[in-house]
Amino acid sequence: MILLIHGNDLTSSRNFYFEEKNKLSNPIQLAGEGLSYDQFFQSVENTSLFDDSKVLLIEEFFSKNKSNTAEVKKIIDYLNASKKVEIIFWESIELSKTTQCLLKNASIKTFSYPKTLFTFLDAIRPNNAKTLIKLFNDLKVNMEKELIFFMIIRQFRLMLNLLDQTQRIDELKRMAPWQLSKLERQAKLFGEERLKKLYQELFELDLNMKTGRIPYSLERSVDFFLADL
Numbered sequence: 001m002i003l004l005i006h007g008n009d010l011t012s013s014r015n016f017y018f019e020e021k022n023k024l025s026n027p028i029q030l031a032g033e034g035l036s037y038d039q040f041f042q043s044v045e046n047t048s049l050f051d052d053s054k055v056l057l058i059e060e061f062f063s064k065n066k067s068n069t070a071e072v073k074k075i076i077d078y079l080n081a082s083k084k085v086e087i088i089f090w091e092s093i094e095l096s097k098t099t100q101c102l103l104k105n106a107s108i109k110t111f112s113y114p115k116t117l118f119t120f121l122d123a124i125r126p127n128n129a130k131t132l133i134k135l136f137n138d139l140k141v142n143m144e145k146e147l148i149f150f151m152i153i154r155q156f157r158l159m160l161n162l163l164d165q166t167q168r169i170d171e172l173k174r175m176a177p178w179q180l181s182k183l184e185r186q187a188k189l190f191g192e193e194r195l196k197k198l199y200q201e202l203f204e205l206d207l208n209m210k211t212g213r214i215p216y217s218l219e220r221s222v223d224f225f226l227a228d229l
Contacts, residue, residue, distance in 0.1 A: 002079060002103055006062075006091035007111030011147075016109065017090045024055050032061030032089075037074040044078075044085060055086040062099050063091045063174065080104045093174055113151075114142060121155045122182070124229070125189045132226040145218050152222070153202050159187035160195045201225065 003020070007013045021027060028043055035058065043056060065072050079085055080103065089106075100108055120135040139148050154171075161169050162184055172180065187195060205221055208214040214221060 002085060002087050002089070002106040004089045004091070004095075004100065004103060004106045004108045005111075006089075006093065006095045006100075006108075008094045009111040009113050010092055013090070013092075013109075013111040016111065017088070020088055021057060024057075027055045027057050027088075029057040029059075032058045033064035035061060035065070035071070035075070037071050037078075040075050041078065044082075055088060057088050057090070059090045060092060061089055062095055062102075063093050067099060067102060076102050079106075114139070117143065117148070117151060120148075121151060122186070124152070124155055125186060126229055129227045129229060132229070133223060136222060136226060140219070145222070149206070149218060149222055152225075153199075153206065156195060156199045156202060158183055159190065160192070160199055163187045163192045163195065198225075198229070 005013050005017050005020075030040070030043060061072075061075075067073075067076075079087070094110065094112060100106075116135065116139055120132065120139055123131050123135060136148065157169075158171060161172060162180070175183070190198070202225070205214070205225065209218055209221075216224070
């Protein structure tokens with residue numbers, strides 16, 4: 001059994017991963033980044049030799065390694081040829097279809113946000129309040145307002161970090177060039193100083209919400225924030 005858990009809905013995928021992990025008795029956990037074939041092979045063979053019920057847990061194997069390296073290819077070839085391997089892979093991002101297809105016999109569990117969420121986040125720009133509020137209202141039907149608010153904060157953090165020219169956060173490092181270009185164009189519509197001011201407003205709103213000092217509901221507060229962009 002090979003199970004691949006991935007998706008951009010990090011909270012849901014992580015919760016599911018821990019649910020599966022908690023069902024196991026003494027699983028063997030390996031770090032995916034830099035995992036060598038020898039280390040993988042020894043873990044698999046020792047697991048099969050001493051306890052048929054053992055399961056390997058491997059995190060970030062596909063997202064932290066290039067799929068065309070010799071070590072990764074050897075591991076994937078082993079997995080595709082073996083019928084006895086018990087492994088759960090967990091990835092913090094949504095893998096491409098090409099990457100998902102590398103494992104021929106895997107069950108794949110994908111946790112994705114609705115596409116309208118990214119339409120909404122991409123639409124965050126000055127003087128676009130009418131569209132943003134409509135998209136926000138549509139999203140509220142199927143998503144928790146707290147999660148939408150978190151994603152708004154994340155979007156501003158990404159834009160600000162991209163313009164700041166300091167060390168990039170991990171989320172930006174994992175993005176494809178076309179994603180970075182789109183995000184950079186979006187950030188430049190605001191400018192660095194305006195982004196800093198808006199990010200500070202979001203920080204204060206988040207703090208007030210957590211401390212019970214928010215004067216309006218979160219829904220109304222987000223409406224006000226979007227209307228003022």
